[in-house]
Structure formats: structure tokens, C-alpha cells
Amino acid sequence: MTTADGDAPDEAGPAPAAQATQAAQIDGTWERDVRWWDVAFYVIVVLSALALLTADVRGTALVVSLAAVGVILVGYVGWGRRAARTRNQVAAHVYLVVAIACTLVVVGQDALGTLLLFAVFTQIWMLSEHLWTQVVLCVVLAAGTALALAFDPSTGRVGAADLASTAPQMGVALAFALSLGLWTAHTMRQAERHARLVDELRATQAELARSHHEAGVLAERERVAQEIHDTLAQGFTSVVMLAQAASADLDRSAPDAARERLALVESTARDNLAEARALVAAAAPAPLQVGTLGQALRRLADRFTDETGTHVDLVVADVLGLSSAEEVVLLRSAQEALANVRRHAAARAVVVSLGPGIPAGDGPPGSGDGPDGATVVLEVVDDGRGLGPGVVEGFGLRGMRERVAASGGEVAVHGTPGGGTRVHVELPVPGPSPAPAASPATTPAPRSTS
Known part of the structure; x- marks a missing residue:
């Protein structure tokens, strides 16, 4: 978005489209906000056309005025609307030049054309990404409007008295437009920074959550491995040794001793089963439960x-x-x-x-x-x-x-x-x-x- 200090966007920073998205995260999606810009623009254009139709504008002046309003509308649909969503600066500036020229044509036909200034001044700050371009376009629009209001179609000249009357009015309008535009640009710049900070914070939180998850998984894996080593593995070792001893007792014809060994095998296996169940249930060790x-x-x-x-x-x-x-x-x-x-x-x-x-x-x-x-x-x-x-x-x-x-x-x-x-x-x-x-x-x- 527009920088408050007039600097061009940092080459290492986000692209214009990304900047628009980041700024919009403060109060909603950019696409939703642009739809409200569309509605406001269409309302102003329709009101301007109705004002021209109901005023004393007749004949060629009315046709020229309505044609100019139509060109602004077509230009917005063709370039301006797309530029508002893609932040394409070529399309944005082509549309703004067309809008300024057509606005001056309408104002030159009748003073009611100044209603379009509400839309065009706003769109200059909305669509252009560069501060000095915005200022120049606002000055051109204000100066051109002053000249158009002082223009006398019957003589084809600009009246000095009329110009002296309209110039201060447009000066006030220009000062207001620049002040409001700079304040808006500063606000958008701050919103951009806040959005970037929010993005960075969310990324950091996601990375921290991932690290904690991995650390938790590793710790749990180590805990389970240690529990298995301390319980099941040792129990199975006992079972193997007792089974080997029982086989040796059978080989030397000592069934009573072998029977005692097998009883110990059964007891150890039962203890191991209890430990395994406690481990699966994440409960206290079986010996401490009883x-x-x-x-x-x-x-x-x-x-x-x-x-x-x-x-x-x-x-x-x-x-x-x-x-x-x-x-x-x-x-x-x-x-x-x-x-x-x-x-x-x-x-x-x-x-x-x-x-x-x-x-x-x-x-x-x-x-x-x-x-x-x-x-x-x-x-x-x-x-x-x-x-x-x-x-x-x-x-x-x-x-x-x-x-x-x-x-x-x-x-x-x-x-x-x-x-x-x-x-x-x-x-x-x-x-x-x-x-x-x-x-x-x-x-x-x-x-x-x-």
C-alpha cells in the first residue's frame, strides 16, 4: 500500500498484492473491502448522472457529460476494478488518467460535475502505490477543476474573475484531499506493519507449537522406551532364563524343579502383562497400584x-x-x-x-x-x-x-x-x-x- 513517507516499497518486502492482503487482515479481507469501494463508486457515478439529467444541462453539453461519465464507468470496470484487486500499477494509472480527464470534461460542461471529485480523489489514494504520483494527480485534478469551472464555453476562454473565485475553493479541496490522503496512507502503513507483525507472530507460534509437539513426541518416545526397558524387557529376560533353566531340569530328569521354574515363568509373564496394561493406560506401575x-x-x-x-x-x-x-x-x-x-x-x-x-x-x-x-x-x-x-x-x-x-x-x-x-x-x-x-x-x- 502507499507509504506515508513517500519511499518506494522495499524490494525485499512483500509484493503489492501481499501488502494489500496483510493490511486487510486488520479489519477483514481485502476482497470484502474492495466490494464496498465498488458500491461507493457506483453510487457516486449514478448520483452524478442523475444530477446532470435533472439539472439545466441540455443538448450537446448533456450528451458530452453523460458520455464522459460513461467512459469513467467503463474505465473502472475495465482497469480500475481489476487494479484495486491485483494492485497492478499500470492499469491503476491508466484508469486514473482517464477518470481525471473525463471528470474535467464533465465539470467543464456543468459545475455539478464536481460531484465526481468525491470518487476520483479517493481513488487516487486507493489505487496508486506511490506518494509523489498521488500528490501530482491530486494537484492536476484540483487545478484542472478550477480551470474547468472558470471556462466559458461561449467564448472558449477561462475568465480571470471566475478563476480567482474558483481557485481558493479548489485549493481548500486540494488541501483537504492531501491531508486526508496522507493520513489514510499513514494509517494503511501502520496497518501493514501490524499485519506483518501478526503474520510473524502466527508463524512463530506455529513453529513453536511444532517444536513443542516434536519435543513432546520425542520425550514420550523416550519415556515409553525407558518404561519398556525397565519392565517388559527385564521380564522377558527373566522368562527366557527361567525357561532355559526349566529345559535343563527336564534334561536331567528333575520334573519338580522344572515345574517350579515354569510356575515362576507364569508368574513373571503375568507381572509383565500387568505392566504392559499399565503402560498402555499410562497408569502407575502395576506393583504400586496394589x-x-x-x-x-x-x-x-x-x-x-x-x-x-x-x-x-x-x-x-x-x-x-x-x-x-x-x-x-x-x-x-x-x-x-x-x-x-x-x-x-x-x-x-x-x-x-x-x-x-x-x-x-x-x-x-x-x-x-x-x-x-x-x-x-x-x-x-x-x-x-x-x-x-x-x-x-x-x-x-x-x-x-x-x-x-x-x-x-x-x-x-x-x-x-x-x-x-x-x-x-x-x-x-x-x-x-x-x-x-x-x-x-x-x-x-x-x-x-x-
């Missing part, structure tokens, strides 16, 4: 002992203020730690302990990071082969660290004196915890490398 965190850890420890033959000591102290999300984190961490003991440690005994952490100020740096120093600590310690040189953390341990970090906690994995591995998980809790319960003095720990 009891407390301590009871879920007890069932986990008993099943681990039944499947591997490795003795598990469980030490659980009451911890207040744990949310369901924090219980899930602790349960999954215990599952992952025991899975690593099964795969890598070759341990004879494991100790799993859960209880309040050391209050802030009573322990080493990094202890008691929760509000009021309240933390909960889960430790899984085995007496296995320990952490060998060059051990690289796998998917399971990385997932445990990410899960714990998301809850504001920390994971530490290190060897213990005399062999073995210790996994230390510490989470902040929102409320004060009771005094720490005594945990076993000497315990080896799990090898977490999955």
Missing part, C-alpha cells in the same frame, strides 16, 4: 531371589512426603539396579535399602538437597565382581540418571571396598523426613552398566 513402595520393593526382591537364587536383604524405613511420581522413580531405579546385578555382577548377596537421607549440614556436600534438607535415599549394593576398567554406562543406567535428574535427584555408582558395586539414588522430598534408620554396616553393591 500396595506401597515398600511392598513393591519386597515383591521385587522376592522375585529376584526366586529367579536368580541370589539372596536379597531389604531394609525399608518410613519416608513421608513422596509423590507417586517419585515412588515410580525409586521403583524403576531399584529394578534397573537389580537387572544389572543379574547381568553383570555374579553376586551372592544384595542389599536394597530405602530411607531418609542425611539432613543438610550433617553430611558431605551434596547431601540433603531438598527443602529443609529432606531427601530420600535408595541404595542397591552387591558383593559381585565390581566395576571393571573401561566400564561404559548403557541405556539402562543413562535412563535411570535422566529419570532421577528430572525429579531433581542424583545417581552415584561406585565400587565398594573388597569388591562389589553400590548404586546410590538420592531424591529431594517436599516435607521433613524422620531420622535415618540404621542401614547395614557392611554391604557390597550392584554393577550398573546396562
Whole structure:
């Protein structure tokens, strides 16, 4: 649209058609607005023609006036109307030149022709894209109208007295047209800028929504992968190992032992089915749906002992203020730690302990990071082969660290004196915890490398 400061549109900016569309977004579509311009133009032309027909204009003057009005109408339908929609400047300026010339012809026949000035002045600012062109066309129209009003058809000359009378009037009309046109151009320029800002904001919002959607999809995919790793994959591993052990029992003619293994296979498969259903329903883990965190850890420890033959000591102290999300984190961490003991440690005994952490100020740096120093600590310690040189953390341990970090906690994995591995998980809790319960003095720990 027209620039308020007279500068040509920026070459890197939107095309004229795009500019019109952007400006129109402030109060409706450009096409709808142009239809109202059409209606206003047709009304003014019809009123001008009726005024000429009902006035004292007769004979050749009437014919010439009506013919000029007809040419304006045809020119608008042929060029002006199209230019208003396409912003084609060639068609716009051809029409404006025709409209100005025909308006001056009508005014020269009768002063009633000045009614057309309402339409033509407005169309100059509406159709032309360049400020100086608009100003020049307005000056030409005003000056030509003053001369046409002072023109005496009988003598074929411009009367000086008439010109002195009409010039000030047209000067006022020109000043009004320029003032209104510049104000309109400035308003349209601001509308353009606002429309561009709205477009940019919408594009940014769309991009942000897309990024958030992609991030959400990725996070959900990672969550599901971690849940499958911590539950179904470990359960299927147990099923495979138990089935192999049952086959070995059958090969050595020990049907009772094989029957016990198969019962464990059935139990593990049922637990896996419950975990799968909970995962599909996005519900809490199945062990936490039927009891407390301590009871879920007890069932986990008993099943681990039944499947591997490795003795598990469980030490659980009451911890207040744990949310369901924090219980899930602790349960999954215990599952992952025991899975690593099964795969890598070759341990004879494991100790799993859960209880309040050391209050802030009573322990080493990094202890008691929760509000009021309240933390909960889960430790899984085995007496296995320990952490060998060059051990690289796998998917399971990385997932445990990410899960714990998301809850504001920390994971530490290190060897213990005399062999073995210790996994230390510490989470902040929102409320004060009771005094720490005594945990076993000497315990080896799990090898977490999955």
C-alpha cells in the first residue's frame, strides 16, 4: 500500500498484492473491502448522472457529460476494478488518467460535475502505490477543476474573475484531499506493519507449537522406551532364563524343579502383562497400584531371589512426603539396579535399602538437597565382581540418571571396598523426613552398566 513517507516499497518486502492482503487482515479481507469501494463508486457515478439529467444541462453539453461519465464507468470496470484487486500499477494509472480527464470534461460542461471529485480523489489514494504520483494527480485534478469551472464555453476562454473565485475553493479541496490522503496512507502503513507483525507472530507460534509437539513426541518416545526397558524387557529376560533353566531340569530328569521354574515363568509373564496394561493406560506401575513402595520393593526382591537364587536383604524405613511420581522413580531405579546385578555382577548377596537421607549440614556436600534438607535415599549394593576398567554406562543406567535428574535427584555408582558395586539414588522430598534408620554396616553393591 502507499507509504506515508513517500519511499518506494522495499524490494525485499512483500509484493503489492501481499501488502494489500496483510493490511486487510486488520479489519477483514481485502476482497470484502474492495466490494464496498465498488458500491461507493457506483453510487457516486449514478448520483452524478442523475444530477446532470435533472439539472439545466441540455443538448450537446448533456450528451458530452453523460458520455464522459460513461467512459469513467467503463474505465473502472475495465482497469480500475481489476487494479484495486491485483494492485497492478499500470492499469491503476491508466484508469486514473482517464477518470481525471473525463471528470474535467464533465465539470467543464456543468459545475455539478464536481460531484465526481468525491470518487476520483479517493481513488487516487486507493489505487496508486506511490506518494509523489498521488500528490501530482491530486494537484492536476484540483487545478484542472478550477480551470474547468472558470471556462466559458461561449467564448472558449477561462475568465480571470471566475478563476480567482474558483481557485481558493479548489485549493481548500486540494488541501483537504492531501491531508486526508496522507493520513489514510499513514494509517494503511501502520496497518501493514501490524499485519506483518501478526503474520510473524502466527508463524512463530506455529513453529513453536511444532517444536513443542516434536519435543513432546520425542520425550514420550523416550519415556515409553525407558518404561519398556525397565519392565517388559527385564521380564522377558527373566522368562527366557527361567525357561532355559526349566529345559535343563527336564534334561536331567528333575520334573519338580522344572515345574517350579515354569510356575515362576507364569508368574513373571503375568507381572509383565500387568505392566504392559499399565503402560498402555499410562497408569502407575502395576506393583504400586496394589500396595506401597515398600511392598513393591519386597515383591521385587522376592522375585529376584526366586529367579536368580541370589539372596536379597531389604531394609525399608518410613519416608513421608513422596509423590507417586517419585515412588515410580525409586521403583524403576531399584529394578534397573537389580537387572544389572543379574547381568553383570555374579553376586551372592544384595542389599536394597530405602530411607531418609542425611539432613543438610550433617553430611558431605551434596547431601540433603531438598527443602529443609529432606531427601530420600535408595541404595542397591552387591558383593559381585565390581566395576571393571573401561566400564561404559548403557541405556539402562543413562535412563535411570535422566529419570532421577528430572525429579531433581542424583545417581552415584561406585565400587565398594573388597569388591562389589553400590548404586546410590538420592531424591529431594517436599516435607521433613524422620531420622535415618540404621542401614547395614557392611554391604557390597550392584554393577550398573546396562
